[in-house]
Amino acid sequence: MAHLEPLDPKVDSIRILTLLPRVDNPNSKELFCKLENRTLASKPKYEALSHAWGPGQATDTIFINGQKVVIRPRLHDALRSLQTGKGRSLWIDALCINMEDTKERNDHVNMMSYIYSRATKVLAYLGPSHSAFNKADMKEMGESYHYFSERNCQLISKSIYWTRRWTIQELIQAKEIRFHLGKGYFTLDNRFNSLSNASNGSWLDDHLERIENHRNNMHSHLQQLEVLLEMFKDLECEDTRDKIFSLLGVADDTAQELIEADYDVDYYQLYASLIDYHQSASPLQCRSDLFRSSTYDPEPWRENWQGFDVSIERSVRVIAFSNLVQKTLNSAVNQTPIPESLSLGDPIIARGVIIGSVMSIGETYDDYVSSWESNKKWKALLESTYKKDKDLAKWRENDAAFYQEMLKWDHSEVAAIQSCDTTKSYGYRESQDDEHITREALDSVTEGAQPRRFLGTKGLMGFLPPGAKEGDQICSFWEACFGVVVRKLSEDRWMIVGRATVSKESLTPAVTESVYHDALNYGTENTSYSSLLSRTGDEFWAKQKDLAYEALIFFKLDIPTLQKLTA
Structure with missing residues (x-):
């Protein structure tokens, strides 16, 4: 020039x-x-x-x-x-x-x-x-x-x-x-x-x-980066990184220099810096969908959150935020090798809810979309799995709707259903002691293995990653449209099998709201799992009687595992 x-x-x-x-x-x-x-x-x-x-x-x-x-x-x-x-x-x-x-x-x-x-x-x-x-x-x-x-x-x-x-x-x-x-x-x-x-x-x-x-409202909490990314997610840039950089000057919570515009960084480094930002960010003070209010009034918010452990609220949002970032970057993170210089930093804590277990496993994705015989086998499997279920007609309807949705998928949506081979990341309930789990070999994981359809308890259905098996459990997260498959190894440890796709009909509002209510109502530093179980007369339990607190699960994740699960 x-x-x-x-x-x-x-x-x-x-x-x-x-x-x-x-x-x-x-x-x-x-x-x-x-x-x-x-x-x-x-x-x-x-x-x-x-x-x-x-x-x-x-x-x-x-x-x-x-x-x-x-x-x-x-x-x-x-x-x-x-x-x-x-x-x-x-x-x-x-x-x-x-x-x-x-x-x-x-x-x-x-x-x-x-x-x-x-x-x-x-x-x-x-x-x-x-x-x-x-x-x-x-x-x-x-x-x-x-x-x-x-x-x-x-x-x-x-x-x-x-x-x-x-x-x-x-x-x-x-x-x-x-x-x-x-x-x-x-x-x-x-x-x-x-x-x-x-x-x-x-x-x-x-x-x-x-x-x-x-x-x-230039100086209000409407200007938090997480809110801006969600609000303007429909807009584009020539350089995909600019979808992040273009909002940094407007956001009021990025002044700590955790993230700056830098065209020398690759997509994986940019993703990691955004997760670092999120781990130090303030609670979302203006999100009406999070606080179940149509208007934002900061005074009640401050009163409700006094003494609140911010890390708990953050652990509820991190899965959805990581997924939002990767969608914003057009899945480029998933196509970028993990940099050798990447600093893993402290582990990330996420919390979710176990929403059911795998009962039956059927055809691969390719078989299901290309073969009439595979479709017949699948329908027979659905009938035999739920033959005594009073909601069988509803599960048939959900299956038909999911089939139509699945036909619209492209390669990236199928590729996101993947196994996760890690011993550093795991699920737990009581203790997150720094220890690596003894990981059993994933069943049937061979190179080129495909996701398979599954049926689960309470009408759960979708696609499992290679290596998942009957009896594995499906976890859901706040504002997430996918699931994570885990396998219980002991009283307080779950192995992460991989990411699953779960039908929209399976992810009821009660699932994600239970995670939210747990964070808001019980998010204090001195709250433990055992003490929460003893609060049986609380209004929370009345609202969530179908979701026992035992369904709550915590995850200790490193950056590569978080990225893979939320790609």
Whole structure:
């Protein structure tokens, strides 16, 4: 990137692009700019561009400091739309950061929220004015659009801008936002006025309302990284790691430098650093689904959690969080070798519930989806397993629903059902003494072995990892859509066999709520398993009478085992 002069490493500084006015033919596509280095101490005035880079390669030319620079068409369109009769000072990531210098890229990404918060305005470029817009439905005042019809709002919602994850940080941090559409623009207030007149809400309406909510609560616990990852999980980035890095500047609980943007780290190291972050994170104070409340009131929360052992609440969430991170990273962690330099750190404690046992094992996945004979055998196995069960008709219905769901699986969903060969990680109930279990050999585990269908107690059904056998137990976790297979070795030790897929119908709300209630109602430092068993008159027991406390199980996990179970 020859047009970029190196920044002074001794001071915090950025580059400011000046978009020069068009002086000749108004229809000319040629754009001329100046680029200069500015220290943050000089308090530069600039507008920051927020845009989607768009698909394809750089093909359009502009001139920066007299040099030809090739950029992507969408950025070229944005610059043409923003060009006025006088120079315009802009900060644009694609032109102001040396993307070929990893250190500079890391530094700028880590202070991205700071750069956007310092801008006089954030200019969100949605694209050129759509040819299908009904101009009669667009009331204009100068360059500002003050009203959009419902139809035009739907056209705006199709802009690729809304799919870009970086826009969250850029819009939340902005002092003032202008959404540019061709030569015109609108504000958040304009948008609310427009959509309030529309007959139906839209995805765009919900999305912008989420952003507005975060802008109004910038210093609240809505800004915890775990909440942001869940809330904006539908948005994408070109570099998968940016799905994490793009939210770090907004999150208010990542200041301890446990995790920073670093494009030199691989996916496994990034995953491990996120688990480290989670192990030191605060409880989720704003999650209504966790605290069973539709509104967040911090005062009752503080009262309820006084004296609470935060590590217990964290142990309830860690399985779901690990799974969320791996989904966010598009399963790239599972395809990355474990780094030799990986520090395993302290073991991770997770808690779950034993929801049933394996009664019958049937066909492999491939046989089940490809063979009519295998399907007949499976149906016969279901009938014989549950022939005396009063809910047999319900189990037939659940099996049919699970079959339809399973036909939609791709390779990654089948590959996630895998054995776990570890002696360092195990399940326990009373004691987590630092000891390795004596692991019996997994039955029938051969190279290339496939997951097999199973039926279990209380109508449990799904797929088991290779090596599982009848009598093994299935564990579930809070907010997790899968199970873990364990085998009891002694009164207080369970061997981890591997990860299972369990049908949605098998994972009733009572299962995950029991884990939650255990953490919330009994999560104090001096609480032990034995003392909990003695509390028989408690309201908790009345609500959870179908799930005896003996079903609760703890897991001591190292990072590789946690990653494999939640891939």
